[in-house]
Amino acid sequence: MSPVIENLDLYVDGFLTSLSIIVVAMVGSLLLGTLIAAFRVSPVPPLRAFGTFWVSTFRNTPLSVVLFFCAFGLPELGINRTFYFFGVLGLILYTSAFVCEAIRSGINSVSAGQAEAARSIGLNFSQSLRFVVLPQALRTVVPPLGSVIIAMFKNSAVVGAFGVGGDLWSTGQTLTSARGYETLPIFIGVAIGFLLITLPAGALLQVIERKVAIAR
Amino acid sequence: MSQQETVLFDAQGPKARRRTAIGTVVGALVLIAVAVLVVLRLAGQGQFSMELWGPLINPGNENFELVWGVIGEGIVNTIKAALVAMTLSVVIGTLIAVARLSLGRYARIPLIGVVEVFRGLPVVVLVYLCVRALPDAGVDLSGLPGGQVFWGLIIGLTAYNMVIFAEVVRAGVASLPRGQREAALATGLTNGQAMRIILLPQAFRIMLPAIISQLVVVLKDTSLVVFVANFDELLSQGESIIRNLDNPIQTFTVVALLYIAINYTLGRLAQWVQARQARGSTAKATGGDDLVPVRDGA
Structure with a gap:
């Protein structure tokens, strides 16, 4: 493990860059995914069709293909940015489809009878949404949404492999190819870096799940 | 509405x-x-010039057959890798799940640790380690049919997916009514027989949609090898076409459409199987559908 300890500062830098990718992509994909989910459950047919198209496109395409598309397709449309931008954008587009489906399934899990019951005891529409439908939907959304987000944490490694530079993966690449360290210890170091993110996130998710769980 | x-x-x-x-x-x-x-x-x-699109969509083009030969080879390799990785993951995942279910409370702690670690690792890191570091560690895979990169990819994908299946199988077995196991034991079957003859077959039926959905994930993940080494799967084949014809947008569009076509079909198949099961007797006997979480965030 000594190669890892010798280059600990590089690993810390890489870890922080990976963390920045993750935070930006998390905020972006949650916002975009919620918007697409709103499209998919809206009463407006073109928006619904667009949402369906979006989800079936990005859910069925490998993240690597989405990333290549962003990096090679968008410049043709006149959008020229850094690889960091394209990498994070690709990750956001890809993850938004999964976020959308998690949210939509949560909303659909509330049975229509709940809303009918709310209306029949005299709550008006916004009250029934606020007190009856949304609290239940949000709780059901937590576990699937959490696992989507943790999967996104792991997918950030693909963005690194794609060539963002400076993240955990690139640290491993630099150390093995440019400085001639052996692959195994260096990439175990990279793996530990990711475990430092995903294991606490998984534990946190379990705590939250237990807190919001409802008996049905 | x-x-x-x-x-x-x-x-x-x-x-x-x-x-x-x-x-x-x-x-x-x-x-x-x-x-x-x-x-x-x-x-x-x-x-939109035919110069860029021609080799992909015009059968009269001189490169058409060559290009689709390359793409076809890529599809075959992608599906082959996905199926092999999938089969191994299901088999090993089942073994892990059975071990976890039959071990005592303390004996299963190291196993849970292994499952958590593999679940927390990015699949691309696992693939990289298996393709690049296994030979360094003295594991020679190049003698196997398919070669070193193929088996490195397979082992990487399997390491990631087997623990996911272990969880799926565990959930499947746990979702069966307790009476199933009790009745099996009462008729004189041993614990192992009850698991093998009574519980696992039922669990697998419930799990089938989850298995098909995970196949989509594995299929997509085979493309990650493009960052690691040379293996002629669909995306890599697309890249080599682009190197020769210099038409990234067109080729990536075709490659993406092919992935979407395969994965969308598989996704619909999973839905269909799930709907059929929800109508069937298994779901009624076990008290409802959706017992095994179909997690598709990868």
Whole structure:
């Protein structure tokens, strides 16, 4: 493990860059995914069709293909940015489809009878949404949404492999190819870096799940 | 309006219907405008020229057969890798799940640790380690049919997916009514026999949709090898076409469409199987559908 300890500062830098990718992509994909989910459950047919198209496109395409598309397709449309931008954008587009489906399934899990019951005891529409439908939907959304987000944490490694530079993966690449360290210890170091993110996130998710769980 | 929408909004009156109609027109116009803008931009860059598209869509083109030969080989390799990795993951995952279910409370702690570690690692890191570091560690895979990179990829994908299946199998077995195991033991079967003859076959039936959905994930993940080494799967084949013909947008479009076609079909198959099961007797016997979480965030 000594190669890892010798280059600990590089690993810390890489870890922080990976963390920045993750935070930006998390905020972006949650916002975009919620918007697409709103499209998919809206009463407006073109928006619904667009949402369906979006989800079936990005859910069925490998993240690597989405990333290549962003990096090679968008410049043709006149959008020229850094690889960091394209990498994070690709990750956001890809993850938004999964976020959308998690949210939509949560909303659909509330049975229509709940809303009918709310209306029949005299709550008006916004009250029934606020007190009856949304609290239940949000709780059901937590576990699937959490696992989507943790999967996104792991997918950030693909963005690194794609060539963002400076993240955990690139640290491993630099150390093995440019400085001639052996692959195994260096990439175990990279793996530990990711475990430092995903294991606490998984534990946190379990705590939250237990807190919001409802008996049905 | 179908039933699911009525939770979010009421049956629409005349005012709301008018608003929806306006929204429909405006939404459609905005979407069409964006599409037209993109198409114009692409056309302005000459992206619709037959020179770029020809080898992919025009059977008369001199390169057409060559290009589709390369793509076809890529599809075969992608599917082959996905199926082999999938089979190994299901088999090993089942073994892990059975071990976890039959071990005592303390003996299963190291196993849970292994499962958690593999679940927390990015699959691309695992693939990289298996392709690049296994030979360094003295594991020689090049003698196997398919070669070193193929088996490195398979082992990487299997390491990642086997623990996911272990969880799926465990959930499947746990979702069966306790009476199934009790009845099996009462008829004189041993613990192992009860697991093998009574519990696992039922669990697998419930799990089938989850297995098919995970196949989509594995299929997509085979493309990650492009960052690690040379293996002629679909995306890598696309890249080599682009190196020769210099048409990234066109080739990536075709590659993406092929992935979407395969994965969408598999996804629909999973839904169909799940719907069929929900109607069938298994679901009734076990008290409902959706017992095994179909997790598709990868």
